[in-house]
Amino acid sequence: MTAPHCDAPDFDALETGEVVAxxxxxxxRDSLVRYAGASGDFNAIHYRDDVAQSVGLPGVLAHxxxxxxxxxxxVVDWAGDPGRVVDYRVRFTKPxxxxxxxxxxxxxxxxxxxxxxxARTARVDLTVRYGETTVLGRAQAQVRLD
Amino acid sequence: MTVNPELQGRVFExxxxxxxGREKVREFARAVFAVNPINVDVQAxxxxxxxxxxxxxxxxxxxxxxxxxxLLAEPGSGIELSxxxxxxxxxxxxxxxxxxxxxxxTLTVTSVKALGGNAMVTAESQMTDAAxxxxxxxxxxxxxxGDA
Numbered sequence: 001m002t003a004p005h006c007d008a009p010d011f012d013a014l015e016t017g018e019v020v021a022x023x024x025x026x027x028x029r030d031s032l033v034r035y036a037g038a039s040g041d042f043n044a045i046h047y048r049d050d051v052a053q054s055v056g057l058p059g060v061l062a063h064x065x066x067x068x069x070x071x072x073x074x075v076v077d078w079a080g081d082p083g084r085v086v087d088y089r090v091r092f093t094k095p096x097x098x099x100x101x102x103x104x105x106x107x108x109x110x111x112x113x114x115x116x117x118x119a120r121t122a123r124v125d126l127t128v129r130y131g132e133t134t135v136l137g138r139a140q141a142q143v144r145l146d
Numbered sequence: 147m148t149v150n151p152e153l154q155g156r157v158f159e160x161x162x163x164x165x166x167g168r169e170k171v172r173e174f175a176r177a178v179f180a181v182n183p184i185n186v187d188v189q190a191x192x193x194x195x196x197x198x199x200x201x202x203x204x205x206x207x208x209x210x211x212x213x214x215x216x217l218l219a220e221p222g223s224g225i226e227l228s229x230x231x232x233x234x235x236x237x238x239x240x241x242x243x244x245x246x247x248x249x250x251x252t253l254t255v256t257s258v259k260a261l262g263g264n265a266m267v268t269a270e271s272q273m274t275d276a277a278x279x280x281x282x283x284x285x286x287x288x289x290x291x292g293d294a
Binding site (some may be wrong): 035082092099 | 152156170173174176177178179180181182184185200201202204207208213215228231232233234235236237238239241242247
């Protein structure tokens, strides 16, 4: 049996550098259309190759905000509650191109970057890769644990 | 066209209240691959102490977008969507967004900096609930390419 989702990790047992979550996401063109509709971001470079190519890109790329949005999900699952993520920041450093037939795989590794004992908050540092390329810089989530 | 440096410090009019719909939260949660029950299941959210389902951490972008539209529509700003790249994004929460919230967002342009032929614009949107209490601040750094 898995623990109830509201169970939080034990703050006092955490160690800096510890990997707390990992995940791989398969993006397809469908994922981009779904995110466009859900978010209201209908920039055509996220679903039309001709428009993407007209601005010098090889083809359609994922919304940076989709990559940011999915990259924090392993942290949410580890924390047990989306409300425990009190701060989340990223830099968008490289695009994720999504092939029309093969899609794209994005991997996420979440590691404890720092622990604030007084605030009982863990800074979780994310490494987000598309193939061998790191696509987000300084991706950090602050997670408050009771 | 270059970004108007006088935008720095500019505070825009608060947006009309945005009602956070339960199905919108579910739709957004699915789009960002969220699988936590508190994002989609009302009972799970209530069991965890929330009034309704909790939006994923990046949901605030949906409301922030209303303020970025104000910035892009500003006459003489020198910011055109086709020249804008999203450089950085941050969300700082006082409390999570839950379905049923009515959020009002107020945009401040906190910084305009020249960077080579480009400009970096920092747009900070403070969101408050119907009681006027702070919920989240969403901050975007936009890189606006020059026409050089």
